[in-house]
Amino acid sequence: MAQAWKCSGLRWSADGPVLVWHGGRRTALTWGKRVAFGVAEGxxxxxxxxxxxxxxxGAAVSGRSTGARCEECARLDRAHSVAADTIADDPRPYRVYLAWFGPGMVKVGITAQERGSARLLEQGAVCFSWLGAGPLMAARRTEELLRAALRVPDRIPYVEKRAVRAVLPEAAADRAVEVAELHARAVALGGWPESLAREPLRVVDHLEVFGLAGLPVAVGEVGELVAGGVVSGELVAAAGPDLHLATGGGVVVLDTRLMSGWELVPAEGSELTVPVRGFKEKAGVQDGLF
Structure with missing residues (x-):
C-alpha cells in the first residue's frame, strides 16, 4: 500500500511556492512541474x-471547506487571529497596505511588519503598496478609515481573483494605476492616527513571481477533493493558495487549502477525476467532471 501524506498547505519562499507536508517535508513547485496525487480510497x-x-x-469536515476545521476548532482559530479584532495588546509594529488583484479589485489590509510581503503573496495580490506603519490598533483604525471613506473592502472572494488572472493588463504601469490612485486619496484623508507613519507609494508587482504572464484562461476550479479522486496537471502558474494546472480539458485552478485534512497518495492516473466548477462568466466553460 502506498504511503499516505497529509498536506499542511502552500507556503511562499524566496524561491517561489512550496507545498508543506506533515512531518516537515517540503516540495518546491516550479513551472512545468507535474502535480499529481490521489485521495486515499475510502x-x-x-x-x-x-x-x-x-x-x-478528529471530526469529519466537508470536502468543500477551505479551512478544513470543525466548528469548534474554527472558532478557536478565529478567536486568536489578528483579523478577528480580539487581540489588542500585540506589541509588534504593523503595516497597512493596498493590494490589487485585477481591474476594480483593490482591498485594504494589515500585516505584521516582520512578515514583510508574505501576506500579500499568500493572498495572491498581483501588485501592492504599503500605506503606513505603526502599532496594531493604529493600523486597525487606519484600515477602518479607508474602508469607510474610500469604500475599499478588506477582502475579495478568491473566485473573483481567479477568474481574471489570465486577462490582466500586460504593462506593469497599467496594473499599478488603481493602487496609485487610491494611495493618493488615502494619504490625503484627515483622521489618520498620529502613531501611524505614512509610507510613500512604491508599487511591488508579483506578475512574474506568480507566473501569470501569458497565462491561459482557466476553464474552472476544483470544487472539492473526494475519496478515490485524482488531481493531475502541469503547473503553469501559482498565486496565493492557488495552483493553475494544465490538464487535458484545459487549465484548472486548485486551491491547495482543499488538500488539508485528506490522506493523499501518489496518483495512479493522469486524468483529473475530482469535481470542477466552471467559471460561469466565461464563454465555452465546461462544468462538472473532467
Missing part, C-alpha cells in the same frame, strides 16, 4: 485542529 477528510493543536474529536 478516506474521510478530518479536521486539522487549531493553533498547532490536534482536533480533540
Amino acid at each position: 478516506g474521510v477528510r478530518t479536521c486539522v485542529g487549531a493553533r498547532g493543536h490536534a482536533c480533540p474529536t
Whole structure:
C-alpha cells in the first residue's frame, strides 16, 4: 500500500511556492512541474485542529471547506487571529497596505511588519503598496478609515481573483494605476492616527513571481477533493493558495487549502477525476467532471 501524506498547505519562499507536508517535508513547485496525487480510497477528510493543536474529536469536515476545521476548532482559530479584532495588546509594529488583484479589485489590509510581503503573496495580490506603519490598533483604525471613506473592502472572494488572472493588463504601469490612485486619496484623508507613519507609494508587482504572464484562461476550479479522486496537471502558474494546472480539458485552478485534512497518495492516473466548477462568466466553460 502506498504511503499516505497529509498536506499542511502552500507556503511562499524566496524561491517561489512550496507545498508543506506533515512531518516537515517540503516540495518546491516550479513551472512545468507535474502535480499529481490521489485521495486515499475510502478516506474521510478530518479536521486539522487549531493553533498547532490536534482536533480533540478528529471530526469529519466537508470536502468543500477551505479551512478544513470543525466548528469548534474554527472558532478557536478565529478567536486568536489578528483579523478577528480580539487581540489588542500585540506589541509588534504593523503595516497597512493596498493590494490589487485585477481591474476594480483593490482591498485594504494589515500585516505584521516582520512578515514583510508574505501576506500579500499568500493572498495572491498581483501588485501592492504599503500605506503606513505603526502599532496594531493604529493600523486597525487606519484600515477602518479607508474602508469607510474610500469604500475599499478588506477582502475579495478568491473566485473573483481567479477568474481574471489570465486577462490582466500586460504593462506593469497599467496594473499599478488603481493602487496609485487610491494611495493618493488615502494619504490625503484627515483622521489618520498620529502613531501611524505614512509610507510613500512604491508599487511591488508579483506578475512574474506568480507566473501569470501569458497565462491561459482557466476553464474552472476544483470544487472539492473526494475519496478515490485524482488531481493531475502541469503547473503553469501559482498565486496565493492557488495552483493553475494544465490538464487535458484545459487549465484548472486548485486551491491547495482543499488538500488539508485528506490522506493523499501518489496518483495512479493522469486524468483529473475530482469535481470542477466552471467559471460561469466565461464563454465555452465546461462544468462538472473532467
